Amino acid sequence: MNMKQYENKGLKETRAGFGEALTFLGEKNTKIVALCADLTSSLFMNQFSKKFPERFFQIGIAEANMMGIAAGLTIGEYIPFAGTFANFATSRVYDQIRQSIAYSHKNVKICASHSGLTLGEDGATHQSLEDIGMMKMLPGMTVINTCDYNQTYSATLAIADYFGPVYLRFGRPAVANFTDKNQVFEIGKAVLLTKGKDITVVCTGHLVWEVLEASKVLYQKEGIECEIINIHTIKPLDEKSIIRSVNKTKCILTAEEHNYWGGLGESVARILTTNRCFVQQSFIAVDDIFGESGKPMELLKKYNIDRNAIIKKIKLLIGKKGKKKN
Amino acid sequence: MNIQYLKNLCSQVRRDILRMVHNAKSGHPGGSLGCTEYFVALYHEIMHYNATKFTMNGKNEDLFFLSNGHISPVYYSILSRSGFFPVKELSTFRKLNSRLQGHPSVHDGLPGIRISSGSLGQGMSVAIGAALSKKLNKEFDRIIYSLHGDGELNEGQIWESILYAGSKNIDNYIATVDYNRQQIDGTTDEVLSLGNLRKKFESFNWKVLEELEGNNIEKVINILKNAKNEIGKGKPILIILYTQMGYGVDFMVGDNTWHGKYPNKKELEKALLQLKLSESSLEDYPIS
Structure with missing residues (x-):
């Protein structure tokens, strides 16, 4: 038999898939809001911030405050996407996520870029290799790690339609984009x-x-x-x-x-x-x-x-x- | 406003606090007793809310967030006495299968609670998020309230949120610091001095009000009303509320050993004698 082949349709960052999907969501749904801790262009969130300035919150370098504000925004039925690097989105703010988001059942989407070793030159301080473990241990937390641009794009759309806290993990480098552009992302489905x-x-x-x-x-x-x-x-x-x-x-x-x-x-x-x-x-x-x-x-x-x-x-x-x- | 009724209600809330903590053989009576007037004023004179039809989003309602979650006894008492849930449920405080957890939790679905708290320093961030959502939803007449311990101000996150609220002009928000100047290991000056709290907040672009008699119900109502007059003027508002830990019980007042200690039977009886009720509509919750 022949193995199914996948074609690399070009190198693209997974984080770009996140940022572009977020902008698309912003147009579709006025309840989508976004927060960032001074890494807006790194997460490709600048397009959203320019298009929807009233729904974008620049928190400054204060990730703990960002997680709490995101939790508070859900109370007005907003769907907050809080973005930063993976280690600042998890280990730095674990207690905030645990109490104000997970234990409080808040519909916050924690969007973590630059995960893993492939963050590269910044080194170990920024390379999160523990975040999946920490996040999967929180009751009620959905943990997603996407593989390419298209999958990250689809995942971003899917988690907006899902009610509950989500950890969405993606990365920094441009990598092979090979999954189907029109895929339907089913949370929890291999x-x-x-x-x-x-x-x-x-x-x-x-x-x-x-x-x-x-x-x-x-x-x-x-x-x-x-x-x-x-x-x-x-x-x-x-x-x-x-x-x-x-x-x-x-x-x-x-x-x-x-x-x-x-x-x-x-x-x-x-x-x-x-x-x-x-x-x-x-x-x-x-x-x-x-x-x-x-x-x-x-x-x-x-x-x-x-x-x-x-x-x-x-x-x-x-x-x-x-x-x-x- | 019927001051006599509110004073009676304060007595009733204090009785609830002591009986709950005694019944559970654990909990935090000191800060709860000190904040009683604040809660009675907030829930009976100040806030606009719907207790019988509690919804998480609280649309067109004022919202309150308790950041120093350990004073849950006073919070639960006032919520039940304001109609959020049956008063008799107070007897389940800190017991197995109760909605009245040691620290307030959303997880157990107790009406009136919109955020879990206990780990300190997080409530102001949440309150700011809620204040932003009120602005986005164009609920311009509605106000967000939060309460914080003074010891809680040791936490780093709260300074992130103080900076944010001042810098971003969150002016539909009234925070209150329970300024009893006590924390577990001693006075706030001994543990980690807060210095000049008013100046600190003012330098972060907050409007600061102070009330030296935080256990005088009329004064507390007035300061909250004054704070409401500052809404919409471009600054978040802080009330520094001078209270006394353990207020209302002579052998507890001002003594930080009552932060997290329960009264034994004798102490409870002695304390209840000092908290009389002269209001026919009020009575102690039954202990099942």
Whole structure:
């Protein structure tokens, strides 16, 4: 069989997908408001701020206040999109999110750019590798990590229609835009990217494209067929799609730009166990270590989460499974 | 305004506070007793609201946010005595399966509560958000109120919000600081001196009003009315309300050990003797 191929339709930032969708939403719905903590152009929110100045709130470098103001705005039935970098959107304001948003059931959309290692040169102070874990631990919080421009655009539209707090995680660099422009984003629903019989690869965010690239090499050189599942919604997790696939392939790799503690991989390990699906799982994730300055692709390579690391791990896993090469 | 009735109501609220905290064997009576006049004035003379049909959005209503959530006993008492929920529910305070959590929570659906609070310093940000939404919704006659402890002003977030409100001219908003000059580890001067609070707020572009008799119901009503006259003039408004922690009970007043201590049976009886009711429509909630 032939693996389904995905075409890179050009490099584009996921954050641009967020900013452009937000502007579209602003036109469609006067209840959409946006807040930013002095990073408006970094999050591509400047178009919204120019078009809808009365519905845009420049908070200044005060993220704690921003989360509280966003919570307050929901009381007047506004739908606030609060944007900043991922670490300022989570660890810096965790208690504010916990009490004023999550525990208070507020319809706030926390929009986090520059997540993961691929933020690049700014280094570890700005590279959030813990945010998925922190956010998924909050009761009632929906956690989404998008993989490309088109998916981020669609996700931004989808979370506006959903009532409840959402953490939307995306990134800084221009990356391959490969998902369908007209996709319907279903919160909590896995996307089956390729069908395969040898291994299930569950991946999220920027690493989805790395997995696709790795799978091409594996298929061409080794005849390995990867079943690639894109998990954009880490919480709630689409258990059924993952379990169905693993029951077929009998092994699984998870891939994410995050510490393996608290990440997607851990969530998957939990559902494998609770579903009595006892197969070997491997992790592509940052190995409980802080990042550093460097170019995005250099960092993915050094921290063993790039396409070559994925190829290596998949071969190792399939070897353990006792699977012969075709 | 029937001052005698309001004074009686203050007594009733204080009785509720002490009986709730005693019944739960935990809670925060000191700050609650000190803020009783503020709550009675706010809910019975100042705010425009609909208690029987509580909605989260509070459209066309004034909204109040309690930032120092630990004084939940006074908040719950006034909400129940203003018709938000049955008075008898006060007996469930801090008990399992209650809507009256130790600190106010939205999670449990208690009418009257629009934000969870307890972790300090967050309520002013929320109040500002609500004030912005009132402006966006063109509810120009409506006012947002919030209450804060003075010790709470140690928190960093609150200074972010003080800066924001002054800088962005949030002028449909009246914040009050419960200025009892006590916090858990000692006086506010001992722990972390606030310095000249009026000057600090004024330098952040706030209109500041002070009331030295924060436990005098008439004075509290007047200062709140004066504050309302400052609405719409380009500045957020602060009331520095000098209160006494534990006011109304002679062995509690001014003593910060009653911040988070419950009275035992003897102490409760002694305190209740000092809080008489001479109003036929009021009576203690039943303990089930």
